[in-house]
Amino acid sequence: MKIIVDNGGSKSDWLILPSNEIFSFDGINFFKNPQELNNELKKIINHLNIGKEKVILEFYTAGFSESLASSHKFMIEKEMSNIKINFHSDMLLASKSSFNDNQSGITCILGTGSNCAYYDGKKNNIITPSLGYIFSDEGSGYDLGRRLLTMFFNDKLNSDINFDIRNHAKASKNELLNKIYKLENPKKFISSFSFVVKKNEKNTLIDDLIKKSLISFLYNHPFTYSDFRRYKFSFVGSVAFNFRKQLKFVMNDENLNFEIIQSPIEKLSNDLK
Numbered sequence: 001m002k003i004i005v006d007n008g009g010s011k012s013d014w015l016i017l018p019s020n021e022i023f024s025f026d027g028i029n030f031f032k033n034p035q036e037l038n039n040e041l042k043k044i045i046n047h048l049n050i051g052k053e054k055v056i057l058e059f060y061t062a063g064f065s066e067s068l069a070s071s072h073k074f075m076i077e078k079e080m081s082n083i084k085i086n087f088h089s090d091m092l093l094a095s096k097s098s099f100n101d102n103q104s105g106i107t108c109i110l111g112t113g114s115n116c117a118y119y120d121g122k123k124n125n126i127i128t129p130s131l132g133y134i135f136s137d138e139g140s141g142y143d144l145g146r147r148l149l150t151m152f153f154n155d156k157l158n159s160d161i162n163f164d165i166r167n168h169a170k171a172s173k174n175e176l177l178n179k180i181y182k183l184e185n186p187k188k189f190i191s192s193f194s195f196v197v198k199k200n201e202k203n204t205l206i207d208d209l210i211k212k213s214l215i216s217f218l219y220n221h222p223f224t225y226s227d228f229r230r231y232k233f234s235f236v237g238s239v240a241f242n243f244r245k246q247l248k249f250v251m252n253d254e255n256l257n258f259e260i261i262q263s264p265i266e267k268l269s270n271d272l273k
Contacts, residue, residue, distance in 0.1 A: 001053050006093055006265045007061040009112030010141075010188065010238070013265040016048070020269055023048065027112075030063040034075035041076060045083070057085040060093035062113060095119035097264035097271075098234030106222050110214075110247075111237030112191045114140040116222045118231070127225045133187045139217025141239050145193035147209050153177065161203065164196045198242055210246040218250065233258035 002017040014023045069087035095107040102121040109115045117124035169176045200206045241262040
């Protein structure tokens with residue numbers, strides 16, 4: 001059996017081969033210590049009823065690093081002898097699902113976080129470093145949530161949107177601000193406010209917020225690549241798909257060739273049928 005995993009900031013998609021079934025679970029934090037990550041993987045593998053069957057697990061993840069991958073691989077293969085696991089960046093899966101062999105282009109992930117790379121047909125080449133939500137992540141669910149909340153705290157929104165934010169947060173303005181600053185890692189919580197952005201996307205201010213977030217991503221990252229206009233762009237991730245109307249507007253305004261893929265795993269599954 002072979003399993004291909006696309007692990008993002010909010011959820012992970014698991015493609016089981018050769019049955020070609022897809023299962024979705026909460027995202028796994030790649031920065032957890034090896035034992036904690038191993039325990040989370042065990043829960044999912046037990047849920048899939050794999051038993052002692054030999055499994056090759058290709059795990060594509062946000063936050064990938066070689067040093068962490070080595071530690072996680074040692075722990076997992078030590079405790080689950082039937083599992084052989086290989087870790088990769090989620091950017092690689094995004095590129096493989098977007099471009100054919102030997103086809104080059106620029107891949108962009110817009111999900112809970114954001115990232116991009118130039119794919120030369122075999123491997124990804126870094127355009128800008130992935131700095132995470134504190135120093136980067138423009139165009140992501142986190143960035144949309146952060147921009148919305150900034151407007152909320154500065155009284156820039158109408159009463160209906162303010163109500164939606166308080167209802168989503170289950171808190172008053174002061175309570176919400178205190179809650180955010182008490183969180184050890186506020187990224188996922190702030191990202192969740194992208195649902196409020198989506199609900200109110202027809203509002204002129206919100207539509208402008210979305211476009212500004214996407215433009216900030218493009219000009220700070222993929223558009224810094226030399227001769228970027230020569231290449232096809234591929235966008236993957238929940239934000240790219242759910243805000244495709246604004247993304248199409250921005251990309252068409254730049255007169256660029258692009259496609260939007262909702263799920264790399266589903267694309268890969270369909271290609272294998």
